[in-house]
Amino acid sequence: MDWSPFEGKRVLITGGLGFIGSNLAHALAGRCAELTLVDSLIPQYGGNLFNISGIEDKVRVNIADVRDSSSMDHLVQGQDFIFNLAGQVSHIDSMLDPFTDLEYNCRSHLSVLEACRKHNPEAKVLYAGTRGQYGKIERLPVDEDHPERPMDINGIHKMAGERYHLLYHRVHGLRTCSLRLTNTYGPRHYMRTSRQGVLSWFIRLALEGREIRLFGGGRQQRDFNYVEDVVEAFLMAAASPDADGQAFNIGSGRATTLREAADLAVRVAGAGRVTEAEFPDDKKKIEIGNYCADTRRAERAFGWRPKTPLEDGVRRTVEFFRAHWRHYWSE
Ligand SMILES: NC(=O)c1ccc[n+]([C@@H]2O[C@H](COP(=O)([O-])OP(=O)(O)OC[C@H]3O[C@@H](n4cnc5c(N)ncnc54)[C@H](O)[C@@H]3O)[C@@H](O)[C@H]2O)c1
Secondary structure, X not given: OOOHHHOOOEEEEEOOOOHHHHHHHHHHOOOOOEEEEEEXXXXXXXXXXXXXXXXXXXXXXXXXXXXXXXXXXXXXXXXXXXXXXXXXXXXXXXXXXXXXXXXXXXXXXXXXXXXHHHHOOOOEEEEEEEHHHOEOOOOOOEOOOOOOEOOOXXXXXXXXXXXXXXXXXXXXXXXXXXXXXXXXXXXXXXXXXXXXXXXXXXXXXXXXXOEEEEEHHHOOEEOEEEHHHHHHHHHXXXXXXXXXXXXXXXXXXXXXXXXXXXXXXXXXXXXXXXXXXXXXXXXXXXXXXXXXXXXXXXXXXXXXXXXXXXXXXXXXXXXXXXXXXXHOXXX
């Protein structure tokens, strides 16, 4: 990884106490001139102060809501890179409470972009899009030209968030770019409930010696991507002018069934067991089918490729949570 684009630079991460934001902070800490994390620590989301354990003295933490324009107008000033990772991740929650999802996945981003337009149009702004924007998959692997027909409220709002970013590039000349992430897993993930991240949840169940119940036999394929690879994608896209104004798929490029993922979690943790269950109606209605990302556009534009084999990533995740689980869930 070439760190020179970040040397002497100022970096802001929204959602910086969450899963992906804090892993990005660990990568950047000590490598840029100033690193600021803004997070509102919304209960039930992935924000966790333990996520910055070990780098507390290298980051500035600002507990604020990015929807608050006066905070953002101030915070974006002088930043060279803004990783805009604040958001609401749960698909099910978005269906149960669409207005909250609208606030955190749409209004939040308009607030960040307006602050940049008015006070720092030079900054590079990175957005975290999602595979959920594609909805029901028509062909595999999924490239960026696949139709976008989200199956849930979260997918619609995430798509709108991406469109805002790309519009601000086209109309206002902001240097924005979107990375459409697949299922990301790894250390520092939210683990209190099953609402975020199926593989991390399987890992928790396995570590606790519990039952992993697979809906529909666990035949659905997902593309699991290790968080360090995702962090590297954000950094490489940030450093590349060729990424400006575009959206890129970021995934491992490998399809894995939920059954394979659950079996792997049990094998690596050395505990837990896998069983089958009926598909609950609320989950069935928003099920996207199989997914696997075609990431060649990211490779062409900024040279990113996934590196971490699934088994290595699961092993490192199990080690992290075996050591630190008390900071992520209670018995
Ligand atoms: N984890 C995945 O598998 C995945 C997949 C696709 C896309 N994404 C996107 O990546 C981004 C980061 O996801 P994550 O997995 O790290 O989630 P996370 O819940 O761990 O982190 C999100 C953080 O944003 C903060 N936040 C939310 N709204 C805020 C607001 N208005 N003001 C300030 N802080 C706010 C939360 O407190 C939380 O700490 C999200 O935009 C998500 O949609 C994640």
